[in-house]
Amino acid sequence: MSDDLIAAAKRRFTDLLPQSWRRDLTLVPVVRLSGAIGMNSPFRQSLTLAATARLLDRAFAVKRAPAVALVINSPGGSPVQSNLIFKRIRALAEEKNKRVFAFVEDVAASGGYMLACAADEIYADPSSIVGSIGVVSAGFGFNDMLSRIGVERRVHTAGTRKVMLDPFQPERAEDVDRLLAIQREVHASFRDLVRSRRGALLKGEEDDLFSGEFWVGAQALPMGLIDGLGDLRSVLRERFGTDVRTPLIAPSGNWFTRRANGIGAQIGLDGGIGAGFAQGLADVAEERALWARYGL
Numbered sequence: 547m548s549d550d551l552i553a554a555a556k557r558r559f560t561d562l563l564p565q566s567w568r569r570d571l572t573l574v575p576v577v578r579l580s581g582a583i584g585m586n587s588p589f590r591q592s593l594t595l596a597a598t599a600r601l602l603d604r605a606f607a608v609k610r611a612p613a614v615a616l617v618i619n620s621p622g623g624s625p626v627q628s629n630l631i632f633k634r635i636r637a638l639a640e641e642k643n644k645r646v647f648a649f650v651e652d653v654a655a656s657g658g659y660m661l662a663c664a665a666d667e668i669y670a671d672p673s674s675i676v677g678s679i680g681v682v683s684a685g686f687g688f689n690d691m692l693s694r695i696g697v698e699r700r701v702h703t704a705g706t707r708k709v710m711l712d713p714f715q716p717e718r719a720e721d722v723d724r725l726l727a728i729q730r731e732v733h734a735s736f737r738d739l740v741r742s743r744r745g746a747l748l749k750g751e752e753d754d755l756f757s758g759e760f761w762v763g764a765q766a767l768p769m770g771l772i773d774g775l776g777d778l779r780s781v782l783r784e785r786f787g788t789d790v791r792t793p794l795i796a797p798s799g800n801w802f803t804r805r806a807n808g809i810g811a812q813i814g815l816d817g818g819i820g821a822g823f824a825q826g827l828a829d830v831a832e833e834r835a836l837w838a839r840y841g842l
Contacts, residue, residue, distance in 0.1 A: 572786045575605035576615045576794045582833040583657045584624025595630040605795045606638040613645040621836040622656025625732050635664035649778045650674040653840050655760050663743040668772040669781050670763035675840045680758025681729045689716045
């Protein structure tokens with residue numbers, strides 16, 4: 547048998563091996579971080595530390611991988627869950643000595659941008675929405691509704707501030723002042739996080755960068771909010787060569803199991819099927835409002 551035939555046979559055999567067995571390939575595991583952050587729903591899995599921790603552990607556990615890629619598509623949500631996921635990514639990156647790449651799809655805004663900041667390099671499409679480094683709270687007021695339908699509401703508290711921002715009472719200036727003070731603290735923490743990760747890369751006035759404004763990727767690049775324009779495949783092939791492989795680290799179980807777990811969690815947490823689904827629908831509406839804020 548000629549040397550050419552032997553070499554061809556070896557290549558053919560190698561191609562049939564699982565990627566994890568092939569030493570000639572560079573592996574960069576991919577974790578998708580998609581959806582609003584910290585919003586429970588019986589119909590889809592929420593983006594929380596509990597939901598992502600195992601995926602992140604699996605991705606960073608691939609010993610041969612020089613890096614991990616995050617594909618981010620999130621309009622934000624809970625600042626606490628955003629920060630918890632951010633810290634877990636950074637802890638694993640330092641522990642496993644791996645570089646982290648973030649690739650923004652439609653949007654990485656507010657808490658979604660916080661997740662992107664966990665990466666060493668951030669890439670986006672020219673039309674991706676990036677930024678919104680700020681804090682927002684929203685609600686409704688129903689202080690006249692109950693009296694109009696003949697319902698008397700009775701509330702008894704121990705503690706003068708237990709009904710702060712009660713939607714069934716007129717808004718009080720001192721309650722709003724307290725909320726704004728909390729928002730300023732959260733916003734300051736967000737600004738410090740972005741500074742710590744982007745540092746000297748940031749260009750322009752901080753009053754603009756941290757105003758809550760958002761930009762498309764082509765605008766975010768010269769501001770230093772991202773490192774380049776590009777997609778996962780092209781960037782990683784340029785960095786690691788054409789033999790790079792990007793296996794997706796997906797949740798275990800099938801679609802039905804994951805949906806059933808979401809429904810079960812709603813029932814268990816909220817005390818009943820009706821209450822669970824009502825809360826789930828409210829969270830779906832709130833998530834829809836988050837996406838709509840960015841025209842999506």
